[in-house]
Amino acid sequence: MKIGPNIPKGEMVKRYVRHLLKDDIITYGEKLPSEHDLMEKFQVSRQTVRQAFGELTVEGLIYKEQGKGTFSNYRKGAKGSQIVAVVTTYLSGFVFPGIISGIEQILSDEGYMMLLSNTNNIKEREAQYLKSVLEHNVVGMIIEPTSSSGPNINNRLLSVIREKGIKTVFINACYDDFDSAYVLLDDIKGGHTATDYLLQLGHTRIAGIFKTDDKQGVNRMQGYTDALRAYESAGSQTMVGEYDTANMYDYPYMFAQSLLRGKERPTAFFCYNDQCALMVLQAIHDQGLKVPEDISVVGYDDSISPMNSEVKLTTIRHPKQAMGGQAARFMVDMLEGRAEKPQYIHEPELIVRKSCRKI
Amino acid sequence: MKIGPNIPKGEMVKRYVRHLLKDDIITYGEKLPSEHDLMEKFQVSRQTVRQAFGELTVEGLIYKEQGKGTFSNYRKGAKGSQIVAVVTTYLSGFVFPGIISGIEQILSDEGYMMLLSNTNNIKEREAQYLKSVLEHNVVGMIIEPTSSSGPNINNRLLSVIREKGIKTVFINACYDDFDSAYVLLDDIKGGHTATDYLLQLGHTRIAGIFKTDDKQGVNRMQGYTDALRAYESAGSQTMVGEYDTANMYDYPYMFAQSLLRGKERPTAFFCYNDQCALMVLQAIHDQGLKVPEDISVVGYDDSISPMNSEVKLTTIRHPKQAMGGQAARFMVDMLEGRAEKPQYIHEPELIVRKSCRKI
DNA sequence: TACAATAACATGTACGTACAAGTTAAAGGC
DNA sequence: GCCTTTAACTTGTACGTACATGTTATTGTA
CATH class of the missing domain: 3.40.50.2300 (Response regulator)
Incomplete structure (x- = not known):
């Protein structure tokens, strides 16, 4: 009849602390219960609490000061220290400076930092970047898919990203087998x-x-x-x-x-x-x-x-700037809980100049 | 006569593992000595080894696989996953798009990712970004100082950054009391x-x-x-x-x-x-x-x-693009051990157009 | 009252033990 | 010879203890 503690004790402590932070019970800069307090509350050893605290520190949710205690490093709609990654195929060239600067303006205004990288349309480099982005604790990713008409070999990685709670917005193109927010052109x-x-x-x-x-x-x-x-x-x-x-x-x-x-x-x-x-x-x-x-x-x-x-x-x-800006706005909306999975398809527009004639 | 172990034991283990990795004794993907091996080698407890391994994991140098062992995640001239942060006063506007795109081209070619943030010339925001950059494990920072003529209140933070081995290149201006690589205009x-x-x-x-x-x-x-x-x-x-x-x-x-x-x-x-x-x-x-x-x-x-x-x-x-590009090249040179503290001052050049007349 | 010593409390480092869980290769049985 | 079982080895989780180090508030003294 032993169901067993499928959830590790350390995980319990982490969840409790996350709850304290995210539900505003302990706000930014305030002191958390001491290791000893949590030891007693959860009937676990100090090592276990320390382990949990260590992992939360890596996540950037808390920080410690020897002798003083452990404190919240979490701000609702944190801003100013959170990173949104932008993975595109090309950065220079014709279309991208517009898109990037559109993204940049919004993210910068909203207080986010922007992590730029480009794949040169090589799928392996996309995989490499997705992996390393996972290591660097970003909160969101704006992705322009690489070789988007081919098979989506990075689907597994994208799933991992989603499971980690990292928000995604696709731009220019999206994968059929990965549901996400997007900003496209028709x-x-x-x-x-x-x-x-x-x-x-x-x-x-x-x-x-x-x-x-x-x-x-x-x-x-x-x-x-x-x-x-x-x-x-x-x-x-x-x-x-x-x-x-x-x-x-x-x-x-x-x-x-x-x-x-x-x-x-x-x-x-x-x-x-x-x-x-x-x-x-x-x-x-x-x-x-x-x-x-x-x-x-x-x-x-x-x-x-x-x-x-x-x-x-x-x-x-x-609409380069506009699409970049909208992708960034979608991202911020998702991060700050104002939207779930926004999607938009821009209408293309013909600009008639002087390279065609009637025959 | 007790001098005492000023260097913690865990630190010893970390240094040893870093040595194994950086001196190519254990190359990328290869297996490290097991926790037990290091326990015996350094006569420390397993907890101590695990603590050290944990910190090295956060740094991204190693990764673990349960049952298999611990492996090197370090590539010489790693590229493709390393981040260079760029902190400027303004991103949009007139001068900066040129500088940024100059930086971006080089970093992107060399396989680095670029973390962008701007301070709007507010010193507190600079401090905030320097702090959060420290948390995000970057390898280098290209900085355009905020309110550079005032007192350098972030000197302490900059020292911490240097102690962590993070390379810095200043652009446009530099602080008198912080020696660093730079690219300036005279x-x-x-x-x-x-x-x-x-x-x-x-x-x-x-x-x-x-x-x-x-x-x-x-x-x-x-x-x-x-x-x-x-x-x-x-x-x-x-x-x-x-x-x-x-x-x-x-x-x-x-x-x-x-x-x-x-x-x-x-x-x-x-x-x-x-x-x-x-x-x-x-x-x-x-x-x-x-x-x-x-x-x-x-x-x-x-x-x-x-x-x-x-x-x-x-x-x-x-010379916006050129200065940005040079700052990035200096950064890459420092990161890859080809330069120590490169410095360059560009010569200004007068462009005579039609807004002045002889009197 | 001002200052110094101290106690209480916080995190940091380190030791030791035990068992769980995943991987691999050797030993055993068919 | 092939498959299964097992043993050996790896990291993961968790317990308990001890002392070091840093901070703060209290206590005691001049």
């Missing part, structure tokens, strides 16, 4: 909108070029094919190019070049992002063709300053 | 250069306006007064305005306005930074005067995009 709709625009202008031979190791690319391609299908003029297979992180700096140029040299030359390109569009523009230029006179081009993300490019690129707006 | 020379330029143009009534709770401001003012003195035309006291963080958004305008309304109106302004210069330009404009026809203005930091302002401001270049 990339299917974005791809649809961009392609539709070209169709409305009278284009029929519209090439699409997508980076498909990220979910964003898969979705944008989905929107592209949906739009073509709805127009009953499905683009032939050779008009779609797929690339990934490994060949992102040469594939778009090469693919565009080969299409332009072919006999059934496309009259328009829809590109995964502006960076890709720049390479396509270069290929067009190198073939002695002009934009928009000969070829129309649509980009995505609105990440290139119109000043810096001679061609004013028609593109889809990516 | 602000005395910068102030001198700017003032000299105005003197060469024939100006004699040159107003100076400085934010003097930061060392940068004190130094720029120093350069200003030095230059005037060398010209034997010391500016009268009323031509120098000093402000601080509290009134940084209104003082420059008010001060410039009062000087412009006075009888001995200055013919030129040297401003602490471009942000300050913008307010002075506004004041000049509001008095119905023109730059550079009526009044010449020199700024500092080159932080305002020439596109965004109608007046092309002559200013001193602040």
Whole structure:
């Protein structure tokens, strides 16, 4: 009939102390019961209490001062010492400075510190960072998934993170098999909108070029094919190019070049992002063709300053700052108990400039 | 004659294990001597060994697996999990995005994570962050001092940080009473250069306006007064305005306005930074005067995009990205044992645009 | 009243013991 | 030869004791 103490005694003490702190019975800076007090209260040895106190110290909930006692280091909505980790694929580049600065402004205002790291879209590095973040006692993570269209090999790690009570907000993309708060851009709709625009202008031979190791690319391609299908003029297979992180700096140029040299030359390109569009523009230029006179081009993300490019690129707006800020606000809301699992999908918006013409 | 074991036994064990790890006797993933082994080797109790192991676990040097043993978690030039904290006064604004992105690029390339926080120039917040950074097991700190011209109340904390073996690199300013690596800009020379330029143009009534709770401001003012003195035309006291963080958004305008309304109106302004210069330009404009026809203005930091302002401001270049990058490189060099205490002072450079004229 | 010694109480370090729980490899039986 | 059992070894939890060290309030003395 012995059920047995499945819960270790030390765990009992820890739970009790957490209760004292989190339920405001002992507020920040106040003294906790002494080791001796808890010894008697729980009928455990001093070592056990010390063990529990030690672990709570590592967690940052309490601190000790020899001779004086043990004190609460816990502030409701602690602020100022809590860390939110931000794991993205790239930090520099075009889209991310905007997102990061959006996140930073909110977190900084709210008194959180921000732990930045980037994976360069390598899944192993994501795993490594998730692990080390676990060791560093963060309270929340804002994650832009790495190679999000592939299998989610880090699901186990994410589960551990959730079990530890660490809040997560996904940005740009999320995993199907991991439920979480997120802030996304409706990339299917974005791809649809961009392609539709070209169709409305009278284009029929519209090439699409997508980076498909990220979910964003898969979705944008989905929107592209949906739009073509709805127009009953499905683009032939050779008009779609797929690339990934490994060949992102040469594939778009090469693919565009080969299409332009072919006999059934496309009259328009829809590109995964502006960076890709720049390479396509270069290929067009190198073939002695002009934009928009000969070829129309649509980009995505609105990440290139119109000043810096001679061609004013028609593109889809990516609300970088706003999305970063919202992700951060979601995070703070969750940390401070004002939200459970907020989710939001931004609407994409077409920005018409001067890289497309009617035919 | 009892000298006594000034070094606790647990500390001995910790030192021994650290030696095993750092001197490559036990490499990453390999098994350490068991608790029992160390018990016998050091003639201490198992509790003592366990205590030591526990602390090393918190430091992230080792990890345990029940039934298997204790293993090394230490990689030489660990990378990828180590954190460098960056504490600045402001994150948004004009100068800092450049510095931060300079730091970020290097740290990210070298595989470090970056912990960002900003103090808004409040010393208490600096103290708070230094404390919490200590709790979070970082390996290095890049610090832009808060209110650096005032007393260094956080010296004790900084000493604790040094004793823990955490590397520090100061940027923009450093404390006289805390020796450390640093990357600075020669602000005395910068102030001198700017003032000299105005003197060469024939100006004699040159107003100076400085934010003097930061060392940068004190130094720029120093350069200003030095230059005037060398010209034997010391500016009268009323031509120098000093402000601080509290009134940084209104003082420059008010001060410039009062000087412009006075009888001995200055013919030129040297401003602490471009942000300050913008307010002075506004004041000049509001008095119905023109730059550079009526009044010449020199700024500092080159932080305002020439596109965004109608007046092309002559200013001193602040090598933001380069300084950030160098600070990060110094940090990495120190962490990986390639440097001891690197220090560098950047030379300021005058950028002549169109906000000054010869008289 | 002011100051110093002291007692009471807090955490820190260290010893020893016992048993639980998980892992691994050797011993034993089929 | 293969599988199971067992023994040996690892870390985890928990008890109890002793003395060291630091803080605070009380007590006693000048």
